[in-house]
Amino acid sequence: MMEKDEIFSKVLRAGRRTYFFDVRATKAEDYYLTITESKKFTNDDGSFHYKKHKIYIYKEDFSEFKEILSEMTNYIINEKGDEVISERHQKDFKKEYNNENTNTTTTEETETPSADSFTDVSFDDI
Numbered sequence: 001m002m003e004k005d006e007i008f009s010k011v012l013r014a015g016r017r018t019y020f021f022d023v024r025a026t027k028a029e030d031y032y033l034t035i036t037e038s039k040k041f042t043n044d045d046g047s048f049h050y051k052k053h054k055i056y057i058y059k060e061d062f063s064e065f066k067e068i069l070s071e072m073t074n075y076i077i078n079e080k081g082d083e084v085i086s087e088r089h090q091k092d093f094k095k096e097y098n099n100e101n102t103n104t105t106t107t108e109e110t111e112t113p114s115a116d117s118f119t120d121v122s123f124d125d126i
Contacts (some may be wrong), residue, residue, distance in 0.1 A: 033057040
């Protein structure tokens with residue numbers, strides 16, 4: 001399916017990631033939503049490239065998609081709160097492990113995974 005120009009668009013910039021929300025039109029002039037994640041990677045020579053992943057959401061799936069997205073985001077906030085706690089966002093993040101055999105807690109400093117450890121999943125556009 002050839003994509004036509006966006007009807008309505010919004011952009012969310014989030015660190016090295018950018019999310020594009022685009023309303024597009026089918027050949028029959030009905031609307032659907034595309035969500036594209038674009039992530040910037042820097043090469044060893046200082047140049048950079050982007051990896052993009054795109055999903056298409058059609059009107060017949062809006063209700064269930066919205067319901068599940070809301071359920072999942074509410075679950076995360078209810079379980080972990082809305083404070084961001086991760087090694088990617090906090091350079092001094094230390095993960096604690098409980099050792100059940102000795103009843104002690106150890107702390108491990110974590111490193112941010114390099115771009116080389118990223119597994120790229122490629123989806124063909126629909």
